[in-house]
Amino acid sequence: MATVGIMSMQRIANYGSFLQSYALKTLIEELGHDVQFVDYHVGTPVIENSSESTNKVSRMVKKGLETLTYHAPMQHKLAFIQYKKNYAKKYLPLLGVREEYNYNPKLDYMVIGSDEVFNCIQKNTNVGFSPELFGANSNADTIITYAASFGNTTLPKLKRYGKDEEIASYLNNLTAISTRDANSSKIVEKLTGNTPLTHLDPVLAYDYFGKSDRIPQIDVKEPYLILYAYSGRITEAEADWISAYAKRGGLKIYTIGGVQKHADHFIDCSPFEVLAYFKGAQEIITDTFHGSIFSTIAHKPFTTIVRKSVGSGYGNEEKLTDLLQRLGLTSRMTTNIEDVERINSIPIDYEESDKRIQTQRLRTQQYLSEQLSH
Structure with a gap:
């Protein structure tokens, strides 16, 4: 050893x-x-970023204040701040x-x-x-x-x-x-x-789903859509479209890992419960690398929103394109939120992606x- x-x-x-x-x-x-x-x-x-403090407490305060500026339910924003505050103590052990x-x-x-x-x-x-x-x-x-x-x-x-x-x-x-x-x-x-x-x-x-005994069973009575994205990255127009789309489908909007406009619930849960929520979802909309992975291993319909890098701004185009190419799932990508309805209606051949994995x-x-x- x-x-x-x-x-x-x-x-x-x-x-x-x-x-x-x-x-x-x-x-x-x-x-x-x-x-x-x-x-x-x-x-x-x-x-160099003169607006970014190297003091940990100052950064936490700044992030908390930034969260309060997002267009999202106040209850969700306060819950998100609490989630960030407690994360290390609860999950790093x-x-x-x-x-x-x-x-x-x-x-x-x-x-x-x-x-x-x-x-x-x-x-x-x-x-x-x-x-x-x-x-x-x-x-x-x-x-x-x-x-x-x-x-x-x-x-x-x-x-x-x-x-x-x-x-x-x-x-x-x-x-x-x-x-x-x-x-x-x-x-x-x-x-x-x-x-x-x-x-x-x-x-x-x-x-994870085949070997881990840490993923719990969750009992959610209502059908839901997971919107998995960092706070502030879903635009106002995208949020409005997602809200209307969820209502047409009779789905509640659950957000995990970030707060979003029009969300019905912000879920503060353990990392293993995240996978359980993905497994129980009707469908997923994400603009993240790991959100795409969670959707794939949970075998769920999903759409990945691709963001292009602009200047020194952070984009995800390269890594998402590469990931989904490797999985044979490039058809799940778009830059246009209105493509979600079409993409999520198309069944995924998870047998093929599972073979690759x-x-x-x-x-x-x-x-x-x-x-x-x-």
């Missing part, structure tokens, strides 16, 4: 971050290893993550990933720029990555901000590199001259087994 550390986005208050962290931990534990999460020191972001940070432990192996651990050209002060996310200053004997993503950091951005050579030096010191999308693979190949392996996000790689799960098991046994 080896001692294995995972360095990921495990402390981010986000259901996708939690479920991918839990899944990767479980996959490695199934190989017989002792697993712990490792923290990184948050550095100054590459893109389920990962074995303690309040005290775990920096630079002595390990046999370090696995960096999954999530956007390589997304270094951004202005988020919660993440900043940390060489540790590329394996620097580690006390592990062997360092690999699993399904690591550069997010919307591109090679031109790395060059523009003068980080390409530095990142290349870190990548060249890793024993094995696994990415989760084409953009990340391209960057690694250009910077190192080697083509990395590509693997599925852990939420797909681990069979199962093939990739075997590749994940093989990769982790091989790399964590040297």
